[in-house]
Amino acid sequence: MTPPTDSRRGFLGRAIALLAGGTALLAPAVWGSIAFLNPLRLKGRSGGFRRLASLDQLPEDGTPLRLTILDERTDAWTRYPIDAVGAVFVRRTGKDRVEALQVTCPHLGCSIVYQAAPGGGAFLCPCHQAHFDLNGKRIDLPSQSPRDMDALEVEIRNRNEVWVKYQTFASGTAKKIATS
Numbered sequence: 001m002t003p004p005t006d007s008r009r010g011f012l013g014r015a016i017a018l019l020a021g022g023t024a025l026l027a028p029a030v031w032g033s034i035a036f037l038n039p040l041r042l043k044g045r046s047g048g049f050r051r052l053a054s055l056d057q058l059p060e061d062g063t064p065l066r067l068t069i070l071d072e073r074t075d076a077w078t079r080y081p082i083d084a085v086g087a088v089f090v091r092r093t094g095k096d097r098v099e100a101l102q103v104t105c106p107h108l109g110c111s112i113v114y115q116a117a118p119g120g121g122a123f124l125c126p127c128h129q130a131h132f133d134l135n136g137k138r139i140d141l142p143s144q145s146p147r148d149m150d151a152l153e154v155e156i157r158n159r160n161e162v163w164v165k166y167q168t169f170a171s172g173t174a175k176k177i178a179t180s
């Protein structure tokens, strides 16, 4: 058998170096794709718009409805394919206009309730008695709540579908800071 010539050794060396370099470049791309396609990552999309109701389901007099938000939820041990992760108040403010408010109180995160009353109701946080009008504005200032109720983006699609962008926000701060 004849020993490899210098040019063959050079070719083999370059091929091995190319293979090693290619593998090093490819590995992050492969792991990035796996991470991107991982179903658990889809949880991050819970901040997107979701169809919650149709226009004709909302009372025409502007009375708010409390609607539960369902999504995948995972705790330390268990993955729940569908579970309640939050709620929003949705109400009609005109023929084709709808407003949505996060039910979580901006003070310390308790659930705000709607209190019906003759001539128009209001929202109340039962934990420290913060009051809000139907638009989510604080009343009875100074309020325990550092800001008004958190309004959510609403879109009416296909004339009758009410889509709400569900988001959560940091509590205890005057600034509205999205956390999802």
Ligand code: FES
Binding pocket: 105, 106, 107, 108, 109, 110, 125, 126, 127, 128, 129, 130, 144, 145
């Ligand atoms: S948590 Fe709502 S007023 Fe304190």
